[in-house]
Amino acid sequence: MSTQRLRNEDYQDYSSTDASPEESSSEGLRNFSPGSYQRFGESNSTTWFQTLIHLLKSNIGTGLLGLPLAVKNAGILMGPLSLLVIGIVAVHCMSLLVKCAHHFCLRLNKPFVDYGDTVMYGLESSPSSCLRNHAHWGRHIVDFFLIVTQLGFCCVYFVFLADNFKQVIEAANGTTNDCHNNETVVLTPTMDSRLYMLSLLPFLVLLVFIRNLRVLSIFSLLANVTMLVSLVMIYQFIVQRIPNPSHLPLVAPWKTYPLFFGTAIFAFEGIGMVLPLENKMKDPQKFPLILYLGMAIITVLYISLGCLGYLQFGADIQGSITLNMPNCWLYQSVKLLYSIGIFFTYAIQFYVPAEIIVPFFVSRAPEHCELVVDLFVRTVLVCLTCILAILIPRLDLVISLVGSVSSSALALIIPPLLEITTYYSEGMSPLTIAKDALISILGFVGFVVGTYEALYELIQPSQTPIFINSTSAFVVS
Numbered sequence: 001m002s003t004q005r006l007r008n009e010d011y012q013d014y015s016s017t018d019a020s021p022e023e024s025s026s027e028g029l030r031n032f033s034p035g036s037y038q039r040f041g042e043s044n045s046t047t048w049f050q051t052l053i054h055l056l057k058s059n060i061g062t063g064l065l066g067l068p069l070a071v072k073n074a075g076i077l078m079g080p081l082s083l084l085v086i087g088i089v090a091v092h093c094m095s096l097l098v099k100c101a102h103h104f105c106l107r108l109n110k111p112f113v114d115y116g117d118t119v120m121y122g123l124e125s126s127p128s129s130c131l132r133n134h135a136h137w138g139r140h141i142v143d144f145f146l147i148v149t150q151l152g153f154c155c156v157y158f159v160f161l162a163d164n165f166k167q168v169i170e171a172a173n174g175t176t177n178d179c180h181n182n183e184t185v186v187l188t189p190t191m192d193s194r195l196y197m198l199s200l201l202p203f204l205v206l207l208v209f210i211r212n213l214r215v216l217s218i219f220s221l222l223a224n225v226t227m228l229v230s231l232v233m234i235y236q237f238i239v240q241r242i243p244n245p246s247h248l249p250l251v252a253p254w255k256t257y258p259l260f261f262g263t264a265i266f267a268f269e270g271i272g273m274v275l276p277l278e279n280k281m282k283d284p285q286k287f288p289l290i291l292y293l294g295m296a297i298i299t300v301l302y303i304s305l306g307c308l309g310y311l312q313f314g315a316d317i318q319g320s321i322t323l324n325m326p327n328c329w330l331y332q333s334v335k336l337l338y339s340i341g342i343f344f345t346y347a348i349q350f351y352v353p354a355e356i357i358v359p360f361f362v363s364r365a366p367e368h369c370e371l372v373v374d375l376f377v378r379t380v381l382v383c384l385t386c387i388l389a390i391l392i393p394r395l396d397l398v399i400s401l402v403g404s405v406s407s408s409a410l411a412l413i414i415p416p417l418l419e420i421t422t423y424y425s426e427g428m429s430p431l432t433i434a435k436d437a438l439i440s441i442l443g444f445v446g447f448v449v450g451t452y453e454a455l456y457e458l459i460q461p462s463q464t465p466i467f468i469n470s471t472s473a474f475v476v477s
Contacts, residue, residue, distance in 0.1 A: 067083070070263035116142035118418065155402070160320060161343060
């Protein structure tokens, strides 16, 4: 299987927390008619409601659970306001990507272009001869950030799974059926969280050996169900008897704001799913409305969970809100259910970098060794995510670092620049150019400062204690 064939037939830009592999078929080119924007797989096209559901579930994952700590890093007032602004800008960048993709589909008589192709064609349309001559690098840049983003998600999953399993096991002896008894739990020390990551490694390696998308879709469905049930139970707890918020700062110190930015953009980075979802709709003209409606729901969900979680647990909020749940079997099951969902989602997220990287090596191997090379490369990639997670075992910093490094590029920096390169030769208003430049500059500043602060906090942790693996019995009294 060559890389070119993979891009033309199989590859989809899944850069989300829960991309559904069953939606990745790419057929039906025979039905393409010039001058209209068609879709692959006409027989499997999705309704507006199915598209909305896919958009919602593609944005719900570990990033959502880290938003209460993000709000703490910004302040109880600045946090939700910033989430709202980032949500609006992220949706605008998604719409820019869709608009540019439509432009090139009509101009080049193509039924579908993905994120990388759109950037490449955008550079080819640039008035700069230098950009035109190196347009193919647009495809490579997007592929690079997709790989970094998806493997970054996989690193986050390693840390998330280790933290939650460690907490449940250590508190097992003190876990009760009473979820309203406010008492401190005495932990039974077990092994370090890094050893939990190593324990998970062989199981995740076996999981990614599954290369069939139809089989993966079963795991995707299971992950969706477990995570939805867990999310409902989390909301059910955090809305009860919220403490007095008067002691919480309205605006946090600016030094921690870059960490907020990284976590927030990590949560909102679902831009890679936009074009595949729009391409699969029966009526793609309705997609802008679906995009705005879906992202409005997601933004409300993010702001509400971030604020309520911070209000409920205050300064003790941890990298994932599941780590703050009470020490009773009901809420311990929340951690286990969500962890099961994240475990299976690992294979879905891993699919994207694997389908970009694996064919590169397989195409250069003897035919009788292709399967061995395929499985070996997959194993190496999983081990790489495990090693990176072991090196950065703090969930909040992993999320912020991945969001700052790669998510900001895909979600904020590239789309506005793409609009400029696509339409500049056709005439653009100075206001539009200024708007696009401002968004890209802000995204770049967030990329630089967020990455710096995450790395600085990793190398020289602040004096404020962060209890990553301790079980907190924060319950209503």
